[in-house]
Amino acid sequence: xxxxxxxxxATQDWLLIKFNPTIALAIECVIVIxxxxxxxxxxxxxxxxxxxxxxxxxxxRLGPNRVGPGGIFQTAADTLKLIMKExxxxxxxxxxxxxxxxxxxxxxxxxxxxxxxxxxxxxxxxINIGVLYxxxxxxxxxxxILMAGWASNNKYSLLGxxxxxxxxxxxxxxxxxxxxxxxxxxxxLQISEIVAAQQNGWWLFKGHxxxxxxxxxxxxxxxxxxxxxxxxxxxxxxxxxxxxxxxYSGMKFALFSLAEYINxxxxxxxxxxxxxxxxxxxxxxxxxxFNHIMDYIPSSIWFMGKTFFLIFLIMWFRWTFPxxxxxxxxxxxxxxxxxxxxFNLLLVTIIxxxxxxx
Amino acid sequence: MYNQTEIIKDTTELGPEGELVVNMGPQHPATHGVLHxxxxxxxxxxxxxxPHLGYIHRSIEKMCESLTYRQFxxxxxxxxxxxxxxxNTACALLVExxxxxxxxxxxxxxxxxLNELTxxxxxxxxxxxxxxxxxAFTPFFYAFREREMITEIMEDTCGARLTMNYIVPGGxxxxxxxxxxxxxxxFIKQFKEKxxxxxxxxxxxxxxxxxxxxxxxxxAEDAISFGCxxxxxxxxxxxxDIRKIAPYDVYAKVEFDEVIETAGDSFARYMVRIKExxxxxxxxxxxxxxxxxxxxxxxxxxxxKLPKGEFYQRVETARGEFGVYIVSEGGTTPHRIxxxxxxxxxLSALSHMAEGSKIGDLMATMGTLDLVIPDIDR
Amino acid sequence: MTNEEIKEYISAxxxxxxxxETGEWLxxxxxxxxxxxxxxxxxxxPLQMDFVFCLTxxxxxxHLTMVYHLTSxxxxxxxxxxxxxxxxxxxxxxVAGIWRTAEFHEREVFEMFGVHFSNHPDLRKLILEEDFKxxxxxxxxxxxxxxxxx
Numbered sequence: 001x002x003x004x005x006x007x008x009x010a011t012q013d014w015l016l017i018k019f020n021p022t023i024a025l026a027i028e029c030v031i032v033i034x035x036x037x038x039x040x041x042x043x044x045x046x047x048x049x050x051x052x053x054x055x056x057x058x059x060x061r062l063g064p065n066r067v068g069p070g071g072i073f074q075t076a077a078d079t080l081k082l083i084m085k086e087x088x089x090x091x092x093x094x095x096x097x098x099x100x101x102x103x104x105x106x107x108x109x110x111x112x113x114x115x116x117x118x119x120x121x122x123x124x125x126x127i128n129i130g131v132l133y134x135x136x137x138x139x140x141x142x143x144x145i146l147m148a149g150w151a152s153n154n155k156y157s158l159l160g161x162x163x164x165x166x167x168x169x170x171x172x173x174x175x176x177x178x179x180x181x182x183x184x185x186x187x188x189l190q191i192s193e194i195v196a197a198q199q200n201g202w203w204l205f206k207g208h209x210x211x212x213x214x215x216x217x218x219x220x221x222x223x224x225x226x227x228x229x230x231x232x233x234x235x236x237x238x239x240x241x242x243x244x245x246x247x248y249s250g251m252k253f254a255l256f257s258l259a260e261y262i263n264x265x266x267x268x269x270x271x272x273x274x275x276x277x278x279x280x281x282x283x284x285x286x287x288x289x290f291n292h293i294m295d296y297i298p299s300s301i302w303f304m305g306k307t308f309f310l311i312f313l314i315m316w317f318r319w320t321f322p323x324x325x326x327x328x329x330x331x332x333x334x335x336x337x338x339x340x341x342x343f344n345l346l347l348v349t350i351i352x353x354x355x356x357x358x
Numbered sequence: 359m360y361n362q363t364e365i366i367k368d369t370t371e372l373g374p375e376g377e378l379v380v381n382m383g384p385q386h387p388a389t390h391g392v393l394h395x396x397x398x399x400x401x402x403x404x405x406x407x408x409p410h411l412g413y414i415h416r417s418i419e420k421m422c423e424s425l426t427y428r429q430f431x432x433x434x435x436x437x438x439x440x441x442x443x444x445x446n447t448a449c450a451l452l453v454e455x456x457x458x459x460x461x462x463x464x465x466x467x468x469x470x471x472l473n474e475l476t477x478x479x480x481x482x483x484x485x486x487x488x489x490x491x492x493x494a495f496t497p498f499f500y501a502f503r504e505r506e507m508i509t510e511i512m513e514d515t516c517g518a519r520l521t522m523n524y525i526v527p528g529g530x531x532x533x534x535x536x537x538x539x540x541x542x543x544x545f546i547k548q549f550k551e552k553x554x555x556x557x558x559x560x561x562x563x564x565x566x567x568x569x570x571x572x573x574x575x576x577x578a579e580d581a582i583s584f585g586c587x588x589x590x591x592x593x594x595x596x597x598x599d600i601r602k603i604a605p606y607d608v609y610a611k612v613e614f615d616e617v618i619e620t621a622g623d624s625f626a627r628y629m630v631r632i633k634e635x636x637x638x639x640x641x642x643x644x645x646x647x648x649x650x651x652x653x654x655x656x657x658x659x660x661x662x663k664l665p666k667g668e669f670y671q672r673v674e675t676a677r678g679e680f681g682v683y684i685v686s687e688g689g690t691t692p693h694r695i696x697x698x699x700x701x702x703x704x705l706s707a708l709s710h711m712a713e714g715s716k717i718g719d720l721m722a723t724m725g726t727l728d729l730v731i732p733d734i735d736r
Numbered sequence: 737m738t739n740e741e742i743k744e745y746i747s748a749x750x751x752x753x754x755x756x757e758t759g760e761w762l763x764x765x766x767x768x769x770x771x772x773x774x775x776x777x778x779x780x781x782p783l784q785m786d787f788v789f790c791l792t793x794x795x796x797x798x799h800l801t802m803v804y805h806l807t808s809x810x811x812x813x814x815x816x817x818x819x820x821x822x823x824x825x826x827x828x829x830x831v832a833g834i835w836r837t838a839e840f841h842e843r844e845v846f847e848m849f850g851v852h853f854s855n856h857p858d859l860r861k862l863i864l865e866e867d868f869k870x871x872x873x874x875x876x877x878x879x880x881x882x883x884x885x886x
Contacts, residue, residue: 320559583836
C-alpha cells in the first residue's frame with residue numbers, strides 16, 4: 001500500500017547504504033529543506049486558488065476560469081506577475097527593516113512546519129515539546145508585522161501594525177488555553193503522542209462538551225491570530241487601505257500574503273492534529289468493517305482532508321461576516337473568550353483527573 | 359487649518375499636540391470616489407474630521423449658464439449618477455412649471471416608475487458598498503444581482519445603464535419599450551423573494567448590528583440644523599420626504615408610507631433604506647398595470663424660453679432633497695442656476711457625527727450617509 | 737402661517753424689508769445689515785424657520801444677491817430671503833451659528849462669489865485650491881485655458 005512512511009524509510013535506507021551517516025544526514029536535511037520550500041510554494045498556489053473559488057461560490061459567481069482548465073493556473077500566472085513586478089521601497093522607509101520584515105514573517109511560518117505530522121510517521125522533527133514549540137514560534141510573527149508597519153513610515157501601516165500587535169498578543173492567550181486542554185487530556189506535549197492518544201477516537205468526540213468549547217475557542221482565536229476576517233483589522237481594507245503592508249509591492253507583498261496562507265494552513269493543521277486526530281482515520285466504536293475500510297484510506301489523505309476542512313471553515317467566515325471594530329475585538333477576547341477558556345481548562349482538568357473522558 | 363501644501367508635507371509628522379493626522383482620500387477604498395478627509399486621530403479615536411472637496415468639481419452650475427433649457431438636463435445626470443432619472447425629472451419639472459407645459463399622464467406614470475426603480479437601484483448599490491465598508495464582501499454581489507435587472511430595464515428603455523437622460527421637458531424622449539411592464543413585474547417578483555437574503559446576511563448579523571447600533575448618532579435637531587435630508591434625516595425622525603411634502607408627478611395619487619426611524623444611528627439609516635425599497639416596490643406595483651395610453655410627450659415649442667423670474671423645484675432623490683434653483687432673464691439660457699445637492703449637506707454633518715468615535719465607526723457612519731462624490735462636488 | 741402673518745412679523749423685525757409675491761414663495765428683500773438679527777428672530781417662535789434648504793448667491797453684474805431659501809419643518813411654510821450686496825466689497829453676517837448647514841454653503845459661496853461672511857468660524861476655500869485667483873461663478877470670470885465658450 002502507498003504510504004509516505006515507506007518512501008521515507010526506503011530513502012533513508014538507500015542513503016545509509018551509499019554514504020556514511022553524516023553525509024546521509026546532510027543530504028536528508030537538504031531534501032527536507034527543498035521539500036518544505038516546494039510545499040510552501042504549492043500551498044500558496046493551492047490556497048489562494050481555493051480562497052478565490054470558495055469566495056466565488058459564496059458570492060454567486062464563477063471565480064477564476066480562464067487560465068488553464070477551471071482556472072487552476074490562475075495563481076501561478078499571478079505569482080509570475082508578482083515576481084516580475086518591481087519591489088518598491090519608499091524613500092522615507094527604514095530600508096533594512098522594511099526589506100527584512102517579509103522574510104521574518106515567512107521564516108516564522110516555515111519554522112512552524114517542523115513538528116507537524118503530515119502522515120503516519122511522517123514528520124520533520126518529532127520534538128517532545130511540540131505544542132510548546134508551536135505556541136512559542138507562532139507569537140514571533142507579530143514582530144515581523146510590527147517591523148513592517150513601523151519601517152514603512154506610513155500612518156496607515158503603523159495603525160495596522162499596532163492593531164495587529166494588540167490583537168495577536170491577546171488572542172494568543174485563548175489559543176494557548178484551548179491547546180492546553182488537549183495537553184491536559186493527553187498528558188504530553190509531543191505531537192506524535194497526542195495523535196496516538198486519539199487512536200480510539202478523536203478528542204473532539206472523546207472529551208465531552210469542554211473539548212468542543214475548546215475547539216470553537218481555538219478556531220475563533222486562530223482566525224484572529226492569522227488576521228483573517230472578521231478579525232482582519234490589521235489590514236482592514238476599508239479603513240486602513242491595506243494596513244501593515246500598504247507600502248509593499250511585488251514579491252515582498254506576495255511573501256506577506258503567502259505567509260498569511262501558510263499560517264492558516266499551519267493553524268488548521270494543528271487544530272486537526274489536536275482535536276480531529278491528525279492523520280488518524282475515523283473509527284467508530286466496534287464497527288470492525290467500517291473501521292477497516294477507513295484504515296485503507298492513506299493517513300496523509302486523512303490529515304489533509306481534515307486540515308482543508310478547517311481551512312474551508314475559516315474561508316467561509318471571511319466571506320460571510322463583516323469586520324469587528326478594534327474595541328469590540330479586544331472586548332471579545334478579554335471579557336468573554338479568556339474567562340471562558342480559563343474556566344473550560346479547569347473543567348477539562350477535572351475531567352482528566354477523574355478519568356471521565358472515554 | 360491645513361492648507362494644500364501642508365497636507366503633502368504632513369504625512370509623516372505628528373500634529374501640533376502629538377496627534378496623528380491621517381489623509382483619508384482622495385484615493386481611499388472607503389470614500390467611494392475622490393473625497394478627501396483630513397482626520398485627526400488620538401490613537402484610534404477621531405478628534406476632528408475636515409472634508410476637502412473639489413477633486414471632481416466640474417463647475418456644472420457655470421456650465422449650465424451657457425446651455426439651453428433642453429441641454430442642461432443632460433449635465434445633471436452626471437451629478438448624482440445613481441439617481442440620474444430623478445435629477446432629470448427635477449430639471450424637467452422646473453422647466454414645465456416655468457413654461458406651464460402640460461405633461462401627459464402616461465409620461466408622469468412612467469417617470470414615477472423609473473424614479474422609484476432608480477431609487478431601488480441606488481439603495482441596492484449602497485447596501486453592497488456599505489457592507490464592504492464594514493468588511494463584508496458578499497452582500498455586494500447579492501445586491502448587484504437585483505440591481506442588474508434594473509439596469510437592464512433602463513437599458514431597454516433608454517439605451518443607457520447609468521446616466522439615462524430619458525426625461526425631457528414635456529415628458530419622455532421616447533415611448534417605453536414593449537417589454538417594459540413585464541420586465542418590471544419580473545423584477546418585483548425576484549426582488550420580493552431575494553430581499554430576505556439581505557435580512558439573513560446583513561440585518562440579522564450580530565457583528566453588523568454591533569458595528570452599526572449606537573454609532574454615528576445624529577439627533578433630530580442636528581439633522582435639521584445641518585440641513586440633512588433623505589434617509590439620513592428620516593432615520594433621526596425628521597419628516598422630510600418631498601414626495602409627501604410637495605408631491606410631483608403622480609406621487610399624490612399613490613399610497614406609500616414615509617419611512618421614519620427615531621434612533622438616528624447607522625443601523626436606523628440602514629433600516630430606513632431597506633424599508634424604503636419596499637415602499638418603492640409598493641409604488642411601482644400600484645402604477646405598473648395602470649399606465650394610461652396616449653402621448654408620451656406634451657406639446658412644446660422648439661426653443662424653450664423661461665419667463666423672467668425665479669424658479670425652484672424640489673424632488674426626493676435616493677440621497678435626499680435635490681433642488682434646482684433657476685434665475686431666468688427671459689432668454690434661452692439660465693442667468694444663474696444652483697443645484698442644491700443632498701450629499702453636500704449630509705457630508706457637513708459627518709464631522710459632528712463621527713467625532714469621538716473609532717476609525718471603524720467612521721466607516722459605518724460614512725457608509726450610511728451614502729455619499730456620492732460628484733453630487734457633493736457638482 | 738399665512739404670508740400676511742409672516743410679512744407682519746418680519747416687518748416688525750426688519751423695518752426696511754420689502755416683499756414680492758409673484759413667484760411660488762414669498763420673497764423678502766432685506767438689507768444686509770439687518771440679516772443676522774432677522775435670522776435669529778425667524779429661527780425661533782412663532783415662525784420656526786429651522787431649515788435652510790438652499791443658500792446661494794446670484795451675480796447681477798452690478799451687484800450680488802444672497803438668496804436664502806428657508807422652510808419650517810414644523811409648520812411647512814417656505815420663504816425666500818434676499819439681501820443685495822455691493823460687487824466691490826460684498827460682505828454679510830454669517831448665519832453658521834444659527835443654521836449649521838450654512839457653514840459649508842457659505843464657504844462655497846465665499847470661494848465661488850467672493851462674498852465675505854463676517855464672524856464665520858472657518859472661512860476657507862472648500863472646493864478650490866488655496867491659491868486659486870478669481871471667483872468662478874461671477875459673470876466676469878475668465879479662464880482662457882479651461883473655459884470653452886459656446
